[in-house]
Amino acid sequence: MSVDGEAVRLADEVQADEPGWEVDPDDEWGVAVITTVGRQLRLRREAVEMRVCDFARAVGYGEDLVYKVEAGKRIPRREYLERADEVLRAGGLLAAAWEDVKRVRYPRRVRELAKLEAQAVEIGVYESVSINGLLQTPEHARALFEAWQPAYSEEDLERVLAARMARQSVFDRSPAPALSFVLEEAALRRRVGSTMVCRRQLERLLEVGRLRNVTLQVMPTSSGAHPGLSGRIEILKFADGTAMGRSDGAYNGRPTSDPKQLRILELRYGTIRAQALPPAESLAFIEHVLGET
Numbered sequence: 579m580s581v582d583g584e585a586v587r588l589a590d591e592v593q594a595d596e597p598g599w600e601v602d603p604d605d606e607w608g609v610a611v612i613t614t615v616g617r618q619l620r621l622r623r624e625a626v627e628m629r630v631c632d633f634a635r636a637v638g639y640g641e642d643l644v645y646k647v648e649a650g651k652r653i654p655r656r657e658y659l660e661r662a663d664e665v666l667r668a669g670g671l672l673a674a675a676w677e678d679v680k681r682v683r684y685p686r687r688v689r690e691l692a693k694l695e696a697q698a699v700e701i702g703v704y705e706s707v708s709i710n711g712l713l714q715t716p717e718h719a720r721a722l723f724e725a726w727q728p729a730y731s732e733e734d735l736e737r738v739l740a741a742r743m744a745r746q747s748v749f750d751r752s753p754a755p756a757l758s759f760v761l762e763e764a765a766l767r768r769r770v771g772s773t774m775v776c777r778r779q780l781e782r783l784l785e786v787g788r789l790r791n792v793t794l795q796v797m798p799t800s801s802g803a804h805p806g807l808s809g810r811i812e813i814l815k816f817a818d819g820t821a822m823g824r825s826d827g828a829y830n831g832r833p834t835s836d837p838k839q840l841r842i843l844e845l846r847y848g849t850i851r852a853q854a855l856p857p858a859e860s861l862a863f864i865e866h867v868l869g870e871t
Contacts, residue, residue, distance in 0.1 A: 718775055
């Protein structure tokens with residue numbers, strides 16, 4: 579259930595590299611959408627009798643990218659579709675394809691998680707080694723992805739970073755869901771990126787922790803053993819009374835909706851929250867760490 583997982587490159591790099599994302603061949607729905615959009619682009623170009631080389635020059639991108647997009651092998655960005663619409667005089671039809679493309683531009687597993695988070699009325703997360711993706715700044719997330727092995731290509735890094743940031747729309751929902759987070763002290767003190775990146779991340783935690791629908795707690799390293807030491811725990815509850823959860827240390831890390839297994843995860847998460855610092859003390863703790871940074 580958990581995928582954390584893009585940053586926007588400089589404008590002058592957009593045309594130097596091929597803008598867009600590779601299509602995941604295992605994502606059947608995504609492949610179908612991108613194949614359909616690519617076919618529409620090709621048919622529209624052929625209808626005005628424009629060669630690929632001429633079209634590529636007109637839109638400002640390479641011929642190889644045009645061939646890949648039209649073959650459904652590459653996911654076009656919004657600016658590509660808008661430029662194609664203008665060049666081919668499609669009257670907004672090609673630009674409108676972005677509404678379909680944007681739903682499949684992120685990896686399938688990330689879309690599935692984002693969909694669950696968008697539907698949940700309660701989200702509870704304990705993180706054992708890092709700051710949860712819903713709480714990360716773009717700079718912090720990028721630094722994490724840049725340290726990943728094997729290394730992401732630049733375009734893949736951009737894709738996963740954008741996907742992670744898109745998940746944070748959960749904070750903009752109305753009515754707002756009830757969100758609770760428990761973070762380990764070590765995650766607050768770990769230097770990820772520059773000093774300024776670390777400070778902005780801590781400031782972001784303080785900002786989110788003061789929201790009325792958010793409870794943010796810190797588990798100090800002095801607290802001793804607790805049920806979360808085997809890894810992350812996540813619990814999502816929905817308006818219809820159903821729930822889903824997962825834990826790195828239980829049920830092979832797989833999502834579960836089994837009532838008995840969920841009760842165990844809720845017991846563990848409840849024990850962790852009881853052992854962590856209260857919310858007010860947690861914010862004061864984060865302010866202290868910020869002052870030391």
